[in-house]
Amino acid sequence: MRKLLMVSLALVTAAALPTASAQTKKTITIGVFPDLDSVVKAALPGFYKLYPNVTVKVNSLAYADHHTALTTALSTGKGANDVEAVDFGYIAKFAEGNGLVDIAKAPYNASQYRSQFVAFTYPQAMTQDGRMVAMPTDIGPGAMFYRSDMLKKAGVSATSMNQSWESYIANGKKVVAANPGSFLIPDAGEAAQIILRTGLKSGEGLYFDKTGKVLVGPDNARFVRAFTVAKQIRDAKLDARAGSAFSPDWTTAFQKGNLATEFSGAWLVGHMQNWLAKDFSGKWASQNLPGGTFASWGGSFYSIPQQSNNKTEAWNLIKYLTTNSAQQVLAFKTTGAFPALRSAANDAIFNEGVPYLGGQKARVQWRQAALKIQPLDVNRLDPIAEQIVNDSLATVLDGSKDVNTALTEAGRLIARRAR
Amino acid sequence: MLASPKSSSGSRPPRRAGGWTEFQRRYAPYIFISPFFVLFFIFGLFPILFNAYLSFQEWQPGTGLGDMKFVGFRNYTDNLTDPTFWLSLKNTGILAVLSGLPQHLLAIPLAFAVYGGLKKLQNLVTAVYFLPYITSIVAISVIFFTLFSWQYGVINAALNALHNVPLIGGLFPAEKINWLGQKEYVQPSIALVVIWRYTGWNMLLYLSGLQAIPKELYEAASVDGATGWQSFRYITLPLLRPIMFVAVTLSLIGGLQLFEEPFILTNGGGGAGQAGLTTIMYMYRTYASYSDAGVAAAMSWLLFLVIGALTLVNNRLFGRSGMAGKD
Numbered sequence: 001m002r003k004l005l006m007v008s009l010a011l012v013t014a015a016a017l018p019t020a021s022a023q024t025k026k027t028i029t030i031g032v033f034p035d036l037d038s039v040v041k042a043a044l045p046g047f048y049k050l051y052p053n054v055t056v057k058v059n060s061l062a063y064a065d066h067h068t069a070l071t072t073a074l075s076t077g078k079g080a081n082d083v084e085a086v087d088f089g090y091i092a093k094f095a096e097g098n099g100l101v102d103i104a105k106a107p108y109n110a111s112q113y114r115s116q117f118v119a120f121t122y123p124q125a126m127t128q129d130g131r132m133v134a135m136p137t138d139i140g141p142g143a144m145f146y147r148s149d150m151l152k153k154a155g156v157s158a159t160s161m162n163q164s165w166e167s168y169i170a171n172g173k174k175v176v177a178a179n180p181g182s183f184l185i186p187d188a189g190e191a192a193q194i195i196l197r198t199g200l201k202s203g204e205g206l207y208f209d210k211t212g213k214v215l216v217g218p219d220n221a222r223f224v225r226a227f228t229v230a231k232q233i234r235d236a237k238l239d240a241r242a243g244s245a246f247s248p249d250w251t252t253a254f255q256k257g258n259l260a261t262e263f264s265g266a267w268l269v270g271h272m273q274n275w276l277a278k279d280f281s282g283k284w285a286s287q288n289l290p291g292g293t294f295a296s297w298g299g300s301f302y303s304i305p306q307q308s309n310n311k312t313e314a315w316n317l318i319k320y321l322t323t324n325s326a327q328q329v330l331a332f333k334t335t336g337a338f339p340a341l342r343s344a345a346n347d348a349i350f351n352e353g354v355p356y357l358g359g360q361k362a363r364v365q366w367r368q369a370a371l372k373i374q375p376l377d378v379n380r381l382d383p384i385a386e387q388i389v390n391d392s393l394a395t396v397l398d399g400s401k402d403v404n405t406a407l408t409e410a411g412r413l414i415a416r417r418a419r
Numbered sequence: 420m421l422a423s424p425k426s427s428s429g430s431r432p433p434r435r436a437g438g439w440t441e442f443q444r445r446y447a448p449y450i451f452i453s454p455f456f457v458l459f460f461i462f463g464l465f466p467i468l469f470n471a472y473l474s475f476q477e478w479q480p481g482t483g484l485g486d487m488k489f490v491g492f493r494n495y496t497d498n499l500t501d502p503t504f505w506l507s508l509k510n511t512g513i514l515a516v517l518s519g520l521p522q523h524l525l526a527i528p529l530a531f532a533v534y535g536g537l538k539k540l541q542n543l544v545t546a547v548y549f550l551p552y553i554t555s556i557v558a559i560s561v562i563f564f565t566l567f568s569w570q571y572g573v574i575n576a577a578l579n580a581l582h583n584v585p586l587i588g589g590l591f592p593a594e595k596i597n598w599l600g601q602k603e604y605v606q607p608s609i610a611l612v613v614i615w616r617y618t619g620w621n622m623l624l625y626l627s628g629l630q631a632i633p634k635e636l637y638e639a640a641s642v643d644g645a646t647g648w649q650s651f652r653y654i655t656l657p658l659l660r661p662i663m664f665v666a667v668t669l670s671l672i673g674g675l676q677l678f679e680e681p682f683i684l685t686n687g688g689g690g691a692g693q694a695g696l697t698t699i700m701y702m703y704r705t706y707a708s709y710s711d712a713g714v715a716a717a718m719s720w721l722l723f724l725v726i727g728a729l730t731l732v733n734n735r736l737f738g739r740s741g742m743a744g745k746d
Binding site for chain 2: 070071072074075076077093097099142170235240241243244247248249252253254258381383384387390391398400413417
């Protein structure tokens with residue numbers, strides 16, 4: 001009898017629950033930047049089916065504005081959204097302090113999904129003391145994009161070109177010679193960035209080791225090689241000296257069709273086909289990075305600020321956006337954002353050819369590349385170190401300093417700031 | 420409010436009405452003027468005081484206000500021992516002179532020409548010269564990138580074309596110049612944009628100064644047989660001194676706070692060899708990229724001291740005599 005009473009009581013409660021929560025419909029907010037806002041908007045109908053009692057308000061700001069607003073909200077403790085998107089470049093910065101919820105802890109227990117994600121994504125959002133401040137959603141597996149027509153004219157095959165950095169340079173000279181007025185690469189510094197980001201020892205960060213010791217210096221083979229290869233490219237007059245991606249010279253070189261190769265995340269294809277190199281459809285193709293290296297170009301994350309009063313709903317939304325395979329495929333279809341969730345990348349769409357790349361099945365290549373990307377340990381002082389290393393690389397490239405001197409000075413400058 | 424006949428005729432107004440007029444007389448002005456002070460305290464004074472406080476703290480914005488840590492003068496000593504800070508100060512000084520001096524050397528004769536020779540076109544010419552000053556820096560940057568671009572720039576295309584002209588071709592370089600990518604060209608390129616932008620503003624200042632000079636002086640001079648140069652040398656220049664002091668002071672303060680032009684032209688990075696990295700840019704980088712708010716705040720106070728000292732020197736050198744009209 002008592003058991004029956006308990007069961008019936010439970011049934012009544014269960015029956016009453018949905019109506020009770022239907023009366024208290026919750027509105028949560030999510031702060032995003034373009035194009036991630038289109039991904040979220042496309043995801044909402046599916047999310048509402050699972051959580052009919054939640055309404056999501058999308059607050060979209062321009063990329064830099066979004067991160068500035070988030071910085072302000074976290075520093076003053078007011079004004080953050082329930083869910084906040086964070087780009088890869090900002091993760092280390094926001095991981096400092098306690099502004100973002102540690103989702104590795106209960107009730108979130110984000111660690112249980114770790115094996116479902118591309119391996120390098122989780123460590124990017126984890127602090128040195130093991131907290132996890134954000135959930136990965138998309139990634140940028142790196143590729144060497146190349147103009148197949150230009151390589152063909154020079155009699156160079158993409159596979160022989162990307163064997164090593166030496167063969168990249170040697171074959172690059174042939175390509176530039178066969179295509180007058182063209183450049184092998186927008187900026188020599190890009191090669192250095194890839195070499196710096198690959199071949200790291202386990203537990204080693206880009207610029208600091210686990211104990212916070214500065215790794216930059218003439219005694220570090222990784223830095224010496226990165227600087228040397230970049231200098232070889234510059235000296236062989238192979239680069240357009242365009243500086244960083246999306247600079248005016250970079251854009252112009254693309255639009256004029258003066259570039260033979262470019263290293264970037266898979267997302268570059270979207271830019272190329274929409275505006276950057278519209279006229280060269282079918283002429284570009286994709287290949288792995290030189291020397292059997294694999295690197296990542298950015299990626300986005302979702303986090304929950306401590307200020308949020310709707311953490312449960314916020315986590316439900318994040319979980320839906322990141323761990324739901326159908327949703328991650330939808331995101332890929334919406335903006336071309338490459339999924340961080342491994343099962344999503346196994347969808348049939350990833351076996352289809354990419355029309356812009358002349359029907360090449362490049363997504364398979366990117367998926368395999370993504371699995372081989374090694375995690376990088378992030379350090380709070382990475383932005384400072386990166387700036388100093390880039391400045392010192394520039395002095396090597398313009399010939400005002402040699403590799404050893406530049407690296408010695410850079411190491412000293414970074415150590416000065418690391419306290 | 421209607422005053423009763425009794426109160427208007429009585430020797431003492433009723434207390435309530437009196438209270439109101441008393442209030443109006445004594446306190447209303449403060450209420451009317453208060454918006455300025457409220458806004459000044461929130462947007463003017465508070466940031467300055469907060470910045471002063473911040474310069475003694477170690478703080479990463481994003482960690483919350485509670486995470487500040489008092490570090491005494493460490494932020495100041497950190498800056499003073501930072502080679503990049505000194506480099507940025509040196510760049511700022513060079514850029515201030517390189518871009519400031521030509522502005523005035525161009526603006527004074529221009530103003531004189533507009534005032535004396537182009538009477539009818541004065542408004543049009545002034546508007547044309549003033550236009551760069553009010554143009555959006557984004558629009559300016561797009562144009563100057565197109566001009567300065569190494570491979571695709573108009574300037575290099577023009578120089579190349581001139582190189583191929585017989586006879587004078589030798590004067591122009593055969594190779595394209597990487598204006599924003601080569602150390603020695605970064606500062607002149609930035610200075611050129613600054614000069615282009617602010618010469619019109621200075622011209623306007625000098626023009627208003629010229630208009631304030633009494634015509635009788637020139638008439639008297641011409642009666643005495645003074646040449647045009649003599650009028651300019653002995654009447655215009657001395658009487659223009661107060662406005663020159665104002666213009667130079669503004670250029671000095673503006674030049675030492677140079678940010679927009681170098682920031683945009685070097686993509687925020689400072690350009691080749693960091694030659695375009697000004698102190699304000701470095702301060703912004705320290706705050707925004709390095710998340711080191713305390714060090715950035717201390718840097719702003721150090722720059723303030725430099726600007727203050729140089730303004731004082733400027734004041735001593737020719738401000739005081741100019742302002743007092745001792746000449």
